[in-house]
Amino acid sequence: MKTLQRRTGIALWRQVADEIRQSVLAGMAANAQLPAEAELAARFGVNRHTVRAAIAALEKEGILRAEQGRGTFLNDRKRLSYPIGRRTRFSAGLENQAQTLSGKLLSSRTVPAPPHVAQALSLPANALVIEITTVSTADGLPVSAATSWFDAGRFPAIAETYAATGSITASLMRLGVDDYTRQTTAVEARHASTEDLDLLGLSPGAIVLLTRSVDIDAQARPVQYGESRFAADRIELLIDNRPSGVPEAAS
Numbered sequence: 001m002k003t004l005q006r007r008t009g010i011a012l013w014r015q016v017a018d019e020i021r022q023s024v025l026a027g028m029a030a031n032a033q034l035p036a037e038a039e040l041a042a043r044f045g046v047n048r049h050t051v052r053a054a055i056a057a058l059e060k061e062g063i064l065r066a067e068q069g070r071g072t073f074l075n076d077r078k079r080l081s082y083p084i085g086r087r088t089r090f091s092a093g094l095e096n097q098a099q100t101l102s103g104k105l106l107s108s109r110t111v112p113a114p115p116h117v118a119q120a121l122s123l124p125a126n127a128l129v130i131e132i133t134t135v136s137t138a139d140g141l142p143v144s145a146a147t148s149w150f151d152a153g154r155f156p157a158i159a160e161t162y163a164a165t166g167s168i169t170a171s172l173m174r175l176g177v178d179d180y181t182r183q184t185t186a187v188e189a190r191h192a193s194t195e196d197l198d199l200l201g202l203s204p205g206a207i208v209l210l211t212r213s214v215d216i217d218a219q220a221r222p223v224q225y226g227e228s229r230f231a232a233d234r235i236e237l238l239i240d241n242r243p244s245g246v247p248e249a250a251s
Helices: 012-027 037-044 048-060 090-094 115-120 158-165 168-174 194-200
Strands: 064-067 071-074 080-084 101-112 128-138 141-151 180-191 207-217 222-231 235-239
Touching: 012 037, 012 048, 037 048, 048 064, 080 090, 080 180, 090 101, 101 158, 115 222, 128 158, 141 194, 158 168, 168 222, 180 222, 194 222, 207 235, 222 235
Parallel strands: 080 235
Antiparallel strands: 064 071, 101 128, 128 141, 141 222, 180 207, 207 222
């Protein structure tokens, strides 16, 4: 039996939801039925109300589904596979996995570059950058939220252009960058922040995959530094080191 931490400030139902993700759902096939509430309550040493709250949170995320009179089941929705390689593009990476893809501008502002942003973009300290916050969806479901920074002197219209196109690639093309490549990507997993819970429609305890990336143009000048948060239950990150244009091997 898993021993939950009762004095950590983390609600018990949230801890139970995390444990269901990690120790129960990981061993279940799609459409398999979740163990009964009483069994889960005994397993985790909590009451059924706590288990019910945990299950409700996982249902909200679309991981589980309740069927009247039958029980609760693991959804068969497959995670999308998002390739990260030399040319990382949201639309191109997911175009064969979803019918509709879209990006929405949530906010933009011009600010002095924070030190890590200035370093990533090879800018002087406190140089002005444009910061945009966006959310991307696949078939109407939010899969990632991102904050991106651009040199304000070079790309003064990036926010307006993105609002019109819904695409970083299309926006950069309109602003004179015909092609760009991924220079670096760092990946880590963490619990979703309060903001990301709202943007991605997740429940407390959900995990996001955070990427920090730098893209450069053909002259090796940085064009974008971005921090993207992907809903881990909806998308997986595939590190793709194949040369551009090489097809995936048949399975």
